[in-house]
Amino acid sequence: MTSQRAFREALLNPATPVPDGLCDGKGQSAGRRYAVYRNNVTVSLKEAMVTAFPLVRKLIGRQLFDQLATEFVRAHPPRTPLMMAYGAELPRFVENAPTFKHIGYLGDAARLDLAMRASYHAADADPLTAAALSEMEPEDLWQSHFKLAPATRILRSPWPLFDIWQYNMVPDAPKPQPVQQDVLITRIDFDPAPLALPAGGADWLAALDAGTPFGAANDLIFGCVPEFDLAACLTLALTAQALISPSSKEPK
Amino acid sequence: MDGSHRAFDRLPHAPGIGYKPQHFNALRADPHPVEWIEVHAENYMGDGGRPLAQLSALSEQFPLSIHGVGLSIGGEGPLDTDHLARLKKLCDWAKPASFSEHLAWSTHGSEFLNDLLPLPYTEATLARVAAQIDQLQSTLNRRILLENPSSYLAFEESDLSETDFLTELAHRTSCGFLLDVNNVFVSSTNLGYEPLAYLRAFPTEHVGEIHVGGHDADHDDQGAPLLIDSHGTPVDNQVWQLLGETLALTGPKPVLVEWDNDVPDWAVLRAEAARVAALLPA
Structure with a gap:
C-alpha cells in the first residue's frame, strides 16, 4: 500500500526516494513518472508566487525569486485550497532568510504585494463621497463614524515603501528618498492602487476605523502629530475612496 | 443575479x-461566441472585485459550469x-448549470498541494470516495460530475480497473461524469x-460533459512515452479523433476546450471550439 502520507513526503523533497508501490503500466517501478507530480506541485506553487508577489520579484530579479520561491513552497505549502490567499508567511520568511535579510525592505515589499491582492478580492462597497460630506451639518459631521472600505489597506513602514513600489512598478518614476512612508491601498472599481500617506494619516484612518467619531479622531491626531494636515488627508481619503459610511446601504 | 431566466439550467x-x-471583452463582443463557459471554482471565492463582477455579467449571457479543482x-x-x-456559497450565488470535481486528492493533513494526485483503485478507495461524493452532493443539493484523471503511474495495490471503479461509483452515489478525452x-x-x-x-450513460485540451510529450526512464496533461497547447490531432469516437459512443454532449497555460488570444x-462544433451533430 502507498499511503498519501508517503506519497506526499517525497513530493516537496527531491532528496526523498520515490515511494514504494508505484509502477508503470507493466509493473516496472514508477521512477521518473512520479517526478511528474513532484514537478507539477512545485511548478504550480511557484507560479502562484510569481502572480502574488510582483514587487518582490522585481526587486530581487527572476533568478533569485525562483530560488526564494523554491525554498518558500517547501517550507510553507498552502494551508487551504484558496490559492488567492497563498503566501502570507513570505514577509517573515524573507526577513529571516540568510540570502535576503540584508535587503531590509523586502519584508514590507512582500506585505505590500499581499495587501494589493487582498484588496483586489475584497468586497465591493459604496464609498464615502465629498458630496455626501458636504450635505452634512458641521456638528453632525463631527459626530459621524466612518469605516475603512473593505478593499482599503494601510501599511506602516520604516522604509520609503511607496517610493520603492513606484520606482519599480511605474515607468519613469523618481528614485526613492530616505524617508519613512505609510502606504494606503485602495480600490476604485477593480484595480487596487497604493498612495503615500501624509504624516498622521495612518493613525487618523485607524482611529476612524476603530470607531472614533470624526471630530474626536481629528483632535486625537492633532494632539500627537502637530504637522497633521486634516484637509490633505481627508481629500486623499475621499479621492481614493478609502472610506465608507457605516450607515450607508450595503451594495447589492 | 437571476439564474431563472432562459435555459441556463x-x-x-x-x-x-x-x-x-x-x-472577457473579446468574448462579450463576439457576435458568435461559444454557447457556454466553465470557470474554476477556487478563482471566484473572494468577497468581491473584478472576478465576481465578471462572473455575474457572464452568467447573464452564458450557461455556466463550475469546475472545482481543490x-x-x-x-x-x-x-x-x-x-x-x-x-455551496458560490453555487447558491452563481447558480451554475453544472458542478464538477476531480477523482483525485490534493489535501494532506493541513496542507494543500495544488495538484491532482492519483488514487489506487481498491474497495477501500471506492468506499471513501463514494462517501465524500455523497457528502458533496448533499451539501450542494445537486448531482455532481466527476472527472476521470490523467495518470502518469499506477498503484501495485489497485485491483479494479478505472472504468470498473467509476461504474461502481456511479452505482453507489448516482454521480455523473465529466469525461476528459485528453x-x-x-x-x-x-x-x-x-x-x-x-x-x-466507460459508464457513458452517465456522462454529462466532455473535456478536450492539449498535452505535452515526455518519456519515462525506459524511454517509453510519457504524456503530460498540460493544457498549454492546441488539442492533439489524435485527441480530436478520439473525441469523434467518444461522441459516437455517448451521443451529443457539452464539449469544453480547456487551455489554462500560455493562454492564446480569444480567436x-x-x-478550437469551432473544431468541436464540426464534430457535434448540428
Missing part, C-alpha cells in the same frame, strides 16, 4: 470554453468543511492500454 450539447479573465475528494482525511461551505488519451498512452477499449468500458481559442 443545463449545458447545451455544444462547444464551450474554459473562461480566462483576459478574454476539494480533494479522494483524500484520506475528511473533506474540508470550510471549503465545502465556500463551494485524459483518456494521456492515461492510455502512459499506462499502455487501448483508449477505445477504455471508452467502451485561437474560438477556432
Whole structure:
C-alpha cells in the first residue's frame, strides 16, 4: 500500500526516494513518472508566487525569486485550497532568510504585494463621497463614524515603501528618498492602487476605523502629530475612496 | 443575479470554453461566441472585485459550469468543511448549470498541494470516495460530475480497473461524469492500454460533459512515452479523433476546450471550439 502520507513526503523533497508501490503500466517501478507530480506541485506553487508577489520579484530579479520561491513552497505549502490567499508567511520568511535579510525592505515589499491582492478580492462597497460630506451639518459631521472600505489597506513602514513600489512598478518614476512612508491601498472599481500617506494619516484612518467619531479622531491626531494636515488627508481619503459610511446601504 | 431566466439550467450539447479573465471583452463582443463557459471554482471565492463582477455579467449571457479543482475528494482525511461551505456559497450565488470535481486528492493533513494526485483503485478507495461524493452532493443539493484523471503511474495495490471503479461509483452515489478525452488519451498512452477499449468500458450513460485540451510529450526512464496533461497547447490531432469516437459512443454532449497555460488570444481559442462544433451533430 502507498499511503498519501508517503506519497506526499517525497513530493516537496527531491532528496526523498520515490515511494514504494508505484509502477508503470507493466509493473516496472514508477521512477521518473512520479517526478511528474513532484514537478507539477512545485511548478504550480511557484507560479502562484510569481502572480502574488510582483514587487518582490522585481526587486530581487527572476533568478533569485525562483530560488526564494523554491525554498518558500517547501517550507510553507498552502494551508487551504484558496490559492488567492497563498503566501502570507513570505514577509517573515524573507526577513529571516540568510540570502535576503540584508535587503531590509523586502519584508514590507512582500506585505505590500499581499495587501494589493487582498484588496483586489475584497468586497465591493459604496464609498464615502465629498458630496455626501458636504450635505452634512458641521456638528453632525463631527459626530459621524466612518469605516475603512473593505478593499482599503494601510501599511506602516520604516522604509520609503511607496517610493520603492513606484520606482519599480511605474515607468519613469523618481528614485526613492530616505524617508519613512505609510502606504494606503485602495480600490476604485477593480484595480487596487497604493498612495503615500501624509504624516498622521495612518493613525487618523485607524482611529476612524476603530470607531472614533470624526471630530474626536481629528483632535486625537492633532494632539500627537502637530504637522497633521486634516484637509490633505481627508481629500486623499475621499479621492481614493478609502472610506465608507457605516450607515450607508450595503451594495447589492 | 437571476439564474431563472432562459435555459441556463443545463449545458447545451455544444462547444464551450474554459473562461480566462483576459478574454472577457473579446468574448462579450463576439457576435458568435461559444454557447457556454466553465470557470474554476477556487478563482471566484473572494468577497468581491473584478472576478465576481465578471462572473455575474457572464452568467447573464452564458450557461455556466463550475469546475472545482481543490476539494480533494479522494483524500484520506475528511473533506474540508470550510471549503465545502465556500463551494455551496458560490453555487447558491452563481447558480451554475453544472458542478464538477476531480477523482483525485490534493489535501494532506493541513496542507494543500495544488495538484491532482492519483488514487489506487481498491474497495477501500471506492468506499471513501463514494462517501465524500455523497457528502458533496448533499451539501450542494445537486448531482455532481466527476472527472476521470490523467495518470502518469499506477498503484501495485489497485485491483479494479478505472472504468470498473467509476461504474461502481456511479452505482453507489448516482454521480455523473465529466469525461476528459485528453485524459483518456494521456492515461492510455502512459499506462499502455487501448483508449477505445477504455471508452467502451466507460459508464457513458452517465456522462454529462466532455473535456478536450492539449498535452505535452515526455518519456519515462525506459524511454517509453510519457504524456503530460498540460493544457498549454492546441488539442492533439489524435485527441480530436478520439473525441469523434467518444461522441459516437455517448451521443451529443457539452464539449469544453480547456487551455489554462500560455493562454492564446480569444480567436485561437474560438477556432478550437469551432473544431468541436464540426464534430457535434448540428
